Amino acid sequence: MNAQAVKPKVRIATTSLAGCFGCHMSFLDIDERILPLLDVVEFDRSPLTDIKRCGPCDVGIVEGGVCNAENVHVLREFRNNCKILVAIGACAANGGLPAQRNHLDLRDILEEVYQTDPGVGHGGIPNDPELPLPLNQVHPIHEVVKVDYFLPGCPPPADAIWKFLTDLIAGRTPHLGHGLIHYD
Amino acid sequence: MSDVFNIDGREVPFTPGQTVMQAALTAGVFIPHLCYHPEFKPHGSCKLCTVKVNGQPASSCTLPAAAGMEVESNTPEILDKRKMLLQMLLVEGNHFCPSCEKSGHCKLQALGYELEVMTPHFNQFYPNRPVDASHHDVLLDFNRCILCELCIRASAEVDKKNVFALSGRGITKHLIVNAESGRLADTDFALADKAAQVCPVGVILPKRVGFAVPIGQRRFDAAPISAHVDEFVPVAPARQGERQ
Numbered sequence: 031m032n033a034q035a036v037k038p039k040v041r042i043a044t045t046s047l048a049g050c051f052g053c054h055m056s057f058l059d060i061d062e063r064i065l066p067l068l069d070v071v072e073f074d075r076s077p078l079t080d081i082k083r084c085g086p087c088d089v090g091i092v093e094g095g096v097c098n099a100e101n102v103h104v105l106r107e108f109r110n111n112c113k114i115l116v117a118i119g120a121c122a123a124n125g126g127l128p129a130q131r132n133h134l135d136l137r138d139i140l141e142e143v144y145q146t147d148p149g150v151g152h153g154g155i156p157n158d159p160e161l162p163l164p165l166n167q168v169h170p171i172h173e174v175v176k177v178d179y180f181l182p183g184c185p186p187p188a189d190a191i192w193k194f195l196t197d198l199i200a201g202r203t204p205h206l207g208h209g210l211i212h213y214d
Numbered sequence: 215m216s217d218v219f220n221i222d223g224r225e226v227p228f229t230p231g232q233t234v235m236q237a238a239l240t241a242g243v244f245i246p247h248l249c250y251h252p253e254f255k256p257h258g259s260c261k262l263c264t265v266k267v268n269g270q271p272a273s274s275c276t277l278p279a280a281a282g283m284e285v286e287s288n289t290p291e292i293l294d295k296r297k298m299l300l301q302m303l304l305v306e307g308n309h310f311c312p313s314c315e316k317s318g319h320c321k322l323q324a325l326g327y328e329l330e331v332m333t334p335h336f337n338q339f340y341p342n343r344p345v346d347a348s349h350h351d352v353l354l355d356f357n358r359c360i361l362c363e364l365c366i367r368a369s370a371e372v373d374k375k376n377v378f379a380l381s382g383r384g385i386t387k388h389l390i391v392n393a394e395s396g397r398l399a400d401t402d403f404a405l406a407d408k409a410a411q412v413c414p415v416g417v418i419l420p421k422r423v424g425f426a427v428p429i430g431q432r433r434f435d436a437a438p439i440s441a442h443v444d445e446f447v448p449v450a451p452a453r454q455g456e457r458q
C-alpha cells in the first residue's frame with residue numbers, strides 16, 4: 031500500500047450575527063498557522079469565502095448574538111447544517127455589547143437615534159423591507175438553538191481559537207486552561 | 215495530634231474554633247468562595263464553598279472543623295454544583311466583563327476561569343439596574359452585585375456607618391443605599407471606608423481610575439485564583455476579636 035487513504039478535510043462554516051467581526055479578526059491573528067490549518071480544513075459559508083448559504087458542514091462557528099430576524103434565520107441554517115455548533119466570543123455567549131440595549135425600549139432607541147438625536151437624527155426610522163426587523167432584545171445564541179461548545183472572550187485570543195480548533199480537529203475535547211479562557 | 219481532618223485525602227490541621235474554610239486556606243488548600251472574607255465573620259450565603267462532610271453537603275465557611283472529618287471538595291459532583299452557582303450569578307446580573315473595570319481583579323470572573331465556566335448556560339435575566347454615579351469619588355454599578363453583603367458588613371462593623379443594606383425578598387432582593395434619596399452622595403460614605411475596598415466584583419468602583427492596570431498585570435492574570443490562596447488566609451483571631 032503506497033497511498034494512505036486521504037482524510038477528508040473538516041468543513042467549517044463561520045458567520046458573524048450581532049457581533050463586530052472582532053472574533054473573526056482574532057481568528058485571523060493565528061497568522062501563518064492558517065496554512066497548516068488549510069491542509070486539514072476547508073471553509074464553507076464564511077466572510078472569508080463569501081459563500082452565501084451554509085451547506086452540510088462538520089463545524090459551524092457563530093460570532094455574535096441574535097438581534098434581528100435575519101440573525102435567527104442564519105443561526106437556524108447553521109444549526110441545521112453543522113454537526114458541531116460553536117459559540118465564539120462574549121456576544122454569542124451572553125449577548126455582549128449589543129445586549130446592553132436590552133433594558134431599553136426598542137422604539138425609544140430607534141426614535142432617539144433616527145429622529146430626536148441632534149447629531150444623527152432627522153432621517154426617520156428606516157423601514158426599507160430589505161432591512162431585517164430588530165428583536166425587542168438581543169439574545170445569546172444558546173437561547174435559540176442548541177450549542178455544542180462555547181469559546182469565551184471579547185474576542186477570544188488567537189491562541190485560544192487555535193487551541194480550540196486543533197483539539198477539535200484532532201478529536202480531543204477542546205480544553206483551554208488558565209490564560210486562554212477569559213471573558214474580556 | 216488529634217486536631218486534624220481530611221480534605222480530598224489530604225490531612226489538614228486546625229485549631230479549635232476554626233471553620234473548615236479557615237483551616238483549609240491556612241493549610242494552603244483553596245476552596246472557592248465569594249461571601250467569605252478573611253477579615254469578616256463567616257456569612258454562609260453564596261454557597262460556593264459547599265463541600266461534603268461525611269457525605270452531607272455543608273458550607274465550609276461556617277462549618278466548625280472537627281477531628282476526623284472526611285471532607286470532599288474538588289469532586290466532579292461538587293465542582294459541577296459550584297459551576298452552576300456561578301452560572302446563576304452571571305445570568306442574574308449584567309456581567310459584561312469587557313466594559314467592567316474590575317475585570318482581571320474580580321473573584322466571580324476568576325472563579326469562572328478556575329471552574330471552567332465556558333457559558334452562562336441559563337437564560338439571561340437582563341435586569342434593569344441603573345447605576346449610581348452621584349458620589350464624587352465612587353461609582354456604584356448595581357448590575358454586577360451578587361448580594362454577598364460584604365459592603366454591608368464592612369460599613370456596619372468597621373466603618374460604623376451603615377451605608378448599605380439589602381431590600382426586597384427572593385428574586386427581587388437588591389442592594390440599596392441607606393439615604394432618603396437612595397443616593398450614595400447623600401451618605402457619609404468615603405473612598406477610604408472599608409466598605410469601598412471589599413466588593414469581590416465590580417460594583418463599588420473608585421472613580422478616575424478606569425482600566426489603569428494593563429491586561430497581563432491584573433490580579434488574576436498570571437495565576438489562577440486557586441494559586442492566590444495565601445491572600446485569603448484568615449487574619450489572627452485577636453484581630454477578629456477586636457471587631458466584635
Ligand code: SF4
Nearest residue numbers: 309311314317320416
Ligand atoms: S463583576 Fe466580574 S464577572 Fe461581572 S462584569 Fe465585572 S469582571 Fe465580569
Ligand code: SF4
Nearest residue numbers: 359360362363365413
Ligand atoms: S456591592 Fe459588592 S460587596 Fe456589596 S453586596 Fe454587592 S457584590 Fe457584595
Ligand code: FES
Nearest residue numbers: 247260261263275
Ligand atoms: S463562601 Fe461560604 S457560603 Fe459564601
